[in-house]
Amino acid sequence: MLDDTLKAQLKAYLERLQKPVELVATLDDGAASQELRELLEDIRAQSDKITVVEKNDADVRKPSFLITNPGVDTGVRFAGVPLGHEFTSLVLALLQVGGHPSKEAADLLEQVKNLEGDFHFETYYSLSCHNCPDVVQALNLMSVLNPRITHTAIDGGVFQKEIEAREIMGVPTVYLNGQHFGQGRMELAEIVGKIDSGAARRDAAKLNAKEAFDVLIVGGGPAGAAAAVYAARKGIRTGVAAERFGGQVLDTLDIENYISISKTEGPQFAAALERHVRDYEVDIMNLQRAKALRPAAVEGGLVEVELDNGAVLKSRTVILSTGARWRNMNVPGEEQYRTKGVTYCPHCDGPLFKGKPVAVIGGGNSGVEAAIDLAGVVKHVTLLEFAPELKADAVLQRKLRSLPNVDIIVNAQTTEVNGDGHKVNGITYKDRETGEVRQLLLEGIFVQIGLLPNTDWLKGTVNLSRFGEIEIDARGHTNVPGVFAAGDCTTVPYKQIVIAAGAGATAALSAFDHMIRTTAPA
Structure with missing residues (x-):
């Protein structure tokens, strides 16, 4: 099933297991079950801490397997054969059930542990989906941390009858306690926020308490990431408020034209952007959607950005890098049948x-x-x-x-x-x-x-072109003092990653120049 190179890599990862892991398989006589049996045997052979048992349970999908600890009947379940993009999800689940700690923020992990109620999640994925692993991995981790949370990741290609019965035409699709919960890419914090009713209020209070930034970047795509790195390297207080860090890059599969990188995939590139930004003292505020921009009342004063949750962030300068989204056809039936074909x-x-x-x-x-x-x-x-x-x-x-x-x-x-x-x-x-x-x-x-710029929230504040793009000059200036813009949301031609990154650097340097000139002593 697994080639020798993959087996060697898996063996190295499984050396991190801190406690025994049991794989409980529920199989039938089909080809998919035989493929899964071979995969589980390959996994078992890479670590003496892993055992495989088969259990005939009529109420469980076949083929599927539970990743658990000996003597425990809960854990992470995969229905199907998790290869392709989901192989990483499988390896992470093995490590986490085996006691290897997660790298998620400690306060977020504690929030998951303290969730009250019974939550039974099901996620339908496809092996070629590059957005699915984030959702699968987040829900797997939740089921490891909290015994009242269960999760089954289901390969839609194997369980086609369920896909048709539930009329699922887009992945990832998540059900909670039998009801549709969400569709598309979701991060752990976003999922937790949807089921923790007090999360938004607590988050807003934390954001309101933050001191004013020197540079506040709205948007976390290539332009926002480049702006953050260039600003932080100036030694000034830098923050990034992003609806999802990585932006449109997360929805891109192959990237073959970013100079010095022959080929990569969007999610990998986005992760590299975030790692680079986190190398510096940048306050990343993810899953934050901007609602309104309020220019400074006086020259050299603070610009305000209001978020959807009611929080208000203040900064001496602001860089708008909100990117773009897929353009709709805007014809009858499109909205009605979105995700239904x-x-x-x-x-x-x-x-x-x-x-x-x-x-x-x-x-x-x-x-x-x-x-x-x-x-x-x-x-x-x-x-x-x-x-x-x-x-x-x-x-x-x-x-x-x-x-x-x-x-x-x-x-x-x-x-x-x-x-x-x-x-x-x-x-x-x-x-x-x-x-x-x-x-x-x-x-x-x-x-x-094509794409539409994410600038609806800026109408009446900064000058926009007839296409909704933020009008900027060669230095990234908008018509509002102290407010700059970069990337696909602007009038810069050719919406390319490399161009957006360069524009982000330009905007950051211009913001720094503006700041030192407007705060210089008389």
Whole structure:
């Protein structure tokens, strides 16, 4: 099952186990069960602290296995064979059940231990989903820390009937006590905050008590991270308030054009950004959504940023690096069938449409790459492009046109997402040349038509372009004294990671220059 290199790496990790671990497998005669049996034997062979037993339990999914300690009947459960992106989740679960401590903040771990109530979580994932491991690992850790919390991570590709019965068309999807709890990437603090009713109030009180910053950065993507490093290196008080550290990079799969890094994946790159920022004395306030910006009342005064939880942060200068989000089609049916066939992540959700016909909306690089990836999984892909020709790079177009199960339709204006009330069953588009309205029968729609800046909360405060981008000059200045901006939320052309990082550095240096000039003695 595991190759020799992976076995050697796993053996090294399992040397950190501090107490015995028991893997309790519930299997049947199927191929997936046989694959899981081989995986568990490979794991057992790497440590004398691990034992494997098989237990025939009619009330438990097959194939699945429980990671627990001998004599204990609770722990972390995986339903399916956790390879791919979830292999890391499996290794972490083995270590944590085996007594290896988590690196999460001590106060957050204590909060999990003190949660009152019974919480039974189920997470549906796909092996190709790069957002799923964060959710799976967070819930696994919660079930290790608190005996009243259980978690089962379920491979949607293995348990396809459950996916269809619950009409799940996007991963990760989480259920709590049988009811839909959430979908998409979630971190431990975010999950805990949703079930701990007093968390937001306590968090706001802590934030309100913070002293004023010299530089406050709103947003934690490449631009925000670069700004934080450059500001902190000046020895000034620096803070980052981010809705999710890493930003849009977390939703990116392959990164092959960041100079000096030949190839990496978005979540890995985002983790490296955060590690670099934490090398300095930067106050990172994650999972914080900005609500309002209040300019300084007098020159050299403090700028205020109000957060969704009611807290107000103050700073001598502010750098806005709130990034962008996927653009919607804004047609009837899109919102109704979001996560019910309308999706924005082909890498995460593609496996859920195995053997089914789908459409990709958008003929740029993102759309063509999505269609190429999906063609290897789904039955058929129809790519719809509004313009008369595709806008993707020539090499991508050649690859796309070589695939036998892909159709390309240009001059296609999507007008409606069709469905049966529960899930998508088609799409309506207009031929922009003839005016003819046509329909396609399909089961999934992957929207890849660009990005929108996250600047709605800034309307009426800083100057925005007609596209909603923050207007800045060459130094990152906005029209508001002491307020700067950088990255995909601004008018800087070419929304690229390397450009955003450079813009973040520029904004930080400009903020520092502004600060020393406005506070110099007369």
